[in-house]
Amino acid sequence: MLELKGVTRHFGGVRAVDGLDLLVPEGCIFGLIGPNGSGKSTTVNLITGLFPLTAGTILFRGERLDDLPTHRRLQKGIARTFQNIRLFGRLTVWQNLWVAQNSPEDRARRSFFARWLGGRRRARDEIAHLLEFSGLAHKADEFAANLSFGEQRRLELARALAARPRLLLLDEPAAGMNSEEIGQLRERILALRARGITILLIEHVMELVMGVTDRIAVLNFGQKIAEGSPAEIQADPVVRKAYLGGGAT
Amino acid sequence: MDAYAVSVLTNIGLLGFLALSAYLVLLAGEMSFGQQAFFGIGAYCGGMLTAMAGWPLPLAALAAMAAGAAAAVAVALPTLRLRGLYFAMATLAAAEMARIGFELLHWQVEVAGEPVGPDGTQGFRGIRWVFEAGLAPEGYAVLVWTALAAVTALLAVAERARLGATLRAVGEDPALAAALGLDVHRFKLGVIAASGGLAALGGVLFAHHNTYIEPRNFDVMLGVHGLAYALIGGLGTVFGALVGVALDVGLLEGVRVFQGYRMIVFGGLVALLLVLRPRGLLDEETVRWIGRRFS
Amino acid sequence: MDRKAFFLIAALAAAPAAAQRTEAQLECRFTGTDFVYDCALRLERGATPIEGARVTVGADMPSMPMAHHVRPVEAKPGAAPGEYRFRLALEMPGEWAVKLRLDGPVREQLVLRYEFDDKGARPAVRRARK
Numbered sequence: 001m002l003e004l005k006g007v008t009r010h011f012g013g014v015r016a017v018d019g020l021d022l023l024v025p026e027g028c029i030f031g032l033i034g035p036n037g038s039g040k041s042t043t044v045n046l047i048t049g050l051f052p053l054t055a056g057t058i059l060f061r062g063e064r065l066d067d068l069p070t071h072r073r074l075q076k077g078i079a080r081t082f083q084n085i086r087l088f089g090r091l092t093v094w095q096n097l098w099v100a101q102n103s104p105e106d107r108a109r110r111s112f113f114a115r116w117l118g119g120r121r122r123a124r125d126e127i128a129h130l131l132e133f134s135g136l137a138h139k140a141d142e143f144a145a146n147l148s149f150g151e152q153r154r155l156e157l158a159r160a161l162a163a164r165p166r167l168l169l170l171d172e173p174a175a176g177m178n179s180e181e182i183g184q185l186r187e188r189i190l191a192l193r194a195r196g197i198t199i200l201l202i203e204h205v206m207e208l209v210m211g212v213t214d215r216i217a218v219l220n221f222g223q224k225i226a227e228g229s230p231a232e233i234q235a236d237p238v239v240r241k242a243y244l245g246g247g248a249t
Numbered sequence: 250m251d252a253y254a255v256s257v258l259t260n261i262g263l264l265g266f267l268a269l270s271a272y273l274v275l276l277a278g279e280m281s282f283g284q285q286a287f288f289g290i291g292a293y294c295g296g297m298l299t300a301m302a303g304w305p306l307p308l309a310a311l312a313a314m315a316a317g318a319a320a321a322v323a324v325a326l327p328t329l330r331l332r333g334l335y336f337a338m339a340t341l342a343a344a345e346m347a348r349i350g351f352e353l354l355h356w357q358v359e360v361a362g363e364p365v366g367p368d369g370t371q372g373f374r375g376i377r378w379v380f381e382a383g384l385a386p387e388g389y390a391v392l393v394w395t396a397l398a399a400v401t402a403l404l405a406v407a408e409r410a411r412l413g414a415t416l417r418a419v420g421e422d423p424a425l426a427a428a429l430g431l432d433v434h435r436f437k438l439g440v441i442a443a444s445g446g447l448a449a450l451g452g453v454l455f456a457h458h459n460t461y462i463e464p465r466n467f468d469v470m471l472g473v474h475g476l477a478y479a480l481i482g483g484l485g486t487v488f489g490a491l492v493g494v495a496l497d498v499g500l501l502e503g504v505r506v507f508q509g510y511r512m513i514v515f516g517g518l519v520a521l522l523l524v525l526r527p528r529g530l531l532d533e534e535t536v537r538w539i540g541r542r543f544s
Numbered sequence: 545m546d547r548k549a550f551f552l553i554a555a556l557a558a559a560p561a562a563a564q565r566t567e568a569q570l571e572c573r574f575t576g577t578d579f580v581y582d583c584a585l586r587l588e589r590g591a592t593p594i595e596g597a598r599v600t601v602g603a604d605m606p607s608m609p610m611a612h613h614v615r616p617v618e619a620k621p622g623a624a625p626g627e628y629r630f631r632l633a634l635e636m637p638g639e640w641a642v643k644l645r646l647d648g649p650v651r652e653q654l655v656l657r658y659e660f661d662d663k664g665a666r667p668a669v670r671r672a673r674k
Contacts, residue, residue: 048428074430086425088418090533095414102430116412123411143533163430252600253615260610363565372657380653455610461641461655465606474608498611511611511635 001026001198007056016042018222029199031209034219040202044171079165081156083172089145097127103164134158167198174205261498262393266451268478268490270444277440278420283340284448284475286347287317289467291449292456299378301358310453317449318442325441351464372463379457404487477519483529485536566652572665579634593626598647603640637661639668
């Protein structure tokens with residue numbers, strides 16, 4: 001589904017990501033872990049095109065991705081959430097989901113005028129479904145800026161789903177959540193996989209990563225130091241040294 | 250109706266177009282100090298087409314709008330990659346260049362034995378289409394307000410549609426909008442083209458109201474006012490921009506005690522509002538509150 | 545045939561004199577009260593004074609003409625033929641575009657650019673940009 005070959009990004013002299021090879025198979029929940037500053041978020045930003053590659057290639061469903069501008073990559077079916085929550089604070093919850101409906105399916109299904117000038121009616125059912133899924137139905141008309149932290153996280157996930165992604169990049173979705181919320185998040189992630197969405201999960205919280213992923217890659221100083229099943233990773237001495245020795249949970 | 254009231258109403262309508270054009274650019278998350286240039290381009294194009302080429306006003310207005318939109322795109326294409334303050338400065342510079350262009354424009358033709366056309370700093374007089382069509386000032390005020398109402402209604406519909414929500418999204422966080430699959434650059438260009446066309450429509454109507462235009466009509470003061478109207482009125486709804494104009498021209502014009510100190514009062518009002526209500530009187534919160542009351 | 549041409553031809557056919565240019569001369573005296581001027585206007589067309597016209601006088605500033613806009617006044621016939629008198633209250637000294645609208649025997653509109661100060665008013669002279 002997603003393939004990174006020798007992906008490299010330097011910031012000045014810093015090698016944030018250094019020759020990373022990654023293969024995320026279709027329908028899998030793939031974990032990307034590593035200590036702070038190991039290049040996890042940079043990898044997500046490189047996949048979505050927030051900044052260009054220094055070297056390497058990125059393939060999505062066999063197509064070159066790295067020479068496309070950000071919005072074209074997303075139109076190919078890649079959606080993401082952000083490590084620091086990013087929502088349109090001056091739009092309502094409902095509108096945040098509305099503007100995210102830019103999938104190829106939405107484009108094909110509705111004419112140009114219906115998509116841009118049509119009223120709310122056409123989108124109502126789908127958005128109601130998304131609100132239901134993320135438990136935000138009662139907040140539909142609230143400004144996104146006025147939501148609580150947990151609600152904002154849920155809205156971000158719902159917004160990513162509004163784009164009908166084939167591949168979903170989750171950048172530390174559990175940051176700041178308590179263990180009850182993490183449990184709900186885990187259910188949601190599993191439900192998404194059941195719908196056929198491939199997920200790349202970047203996470204610090206081991207409780208979540210070890211519980212949902214099929215496969216994990218570990219980054220340290222921009223390089224991949226290990227890859228395997230959750231059990232293999234937990235047993236790997238190199239990982240234990242680099243990661244758990246790094247002070248994170 | 251009092252002739253003076255009619256002319257004040259017409260002026261509010263004319264400035265309304267300018268304020269709406271500034272509002273559109275603000276919604277897209279940019280600030281333009283150059284909308285006066287497109288207003289001026291509309292005024293000159295429209296005036297030349299009716300007075301020199303003998304076109305009827307509606308046709309001339311359409312052509313002038315196209316010219317205004319094209320000019321706006323021409324300015325935005327190289328400058329839109331600049332963000333924030335740099336874009337604002339670039340629009341200001343472009344608008345000053347346009348004004349100097351008007352000062353250098355000397356092109357007169359003989360109409361009924363008299364030279365008609367722009368004569369540099371001496372201005373462009375004899376834009377007489379309205380006068381010769383026998384349209385009274387009241388009739389012209391109705392024409393201006395009909396056009397403004399039509400434009401406002403169109404914008405209000407677009408604003409409530411997904412287009413409006415998307416535009417606000419692009420304006421609030423362009424990088425996020427791109428991450429949602431929106432072509433931010435194209436959106437902004439489209440909005441800027443529309444704003445140029447809108448300002449130009451105001452310019453055509455202004456030229457035919459005033460019958461006389463000169464380069465100084467289109468200096469930076471005009472653009473700053475347009476921008477201030479949009480900011481005062483509020484960015485929550487398209488009607489905010491019109492409220493801004495009505496407040497300045499209507500209220501301050503009505504209360505003549507401010508006479509002569511008008512600019513100081515106006516400047517103070519803008520400064521105060523930007524501190525107290527950074528997104529204007531009718532900001533998004535207020536608009537939603539009003540919407541709930543009436544739904 | 546477009547409308548403008550129609551009106552031009554109609555005007556020409558109705559009154560050949562209409563093709564002649566309307567000339568206006570303005571003289572203003574400062575009253576001593578801030579920015580109020582007493583003005584005399586002389587109107588003629590082809591060396592013939594224009595009499596009995598209804599003259600409305602307004603004024604705009606060239607910068608922001610839509611906001612700096614003075615309440616129009618109606619001029620009264622003066623002593624001499626073709627002379628009209630009115631009092632103009634401006635917002636501030638400086639250059640103003642004085643707008644005349646004539647109704648009655650002659651229908652016309654004119655814009656005069658004058659510089660107003662504490663001595664009175666004179667035609668605004670502006671250097672052309674070359």
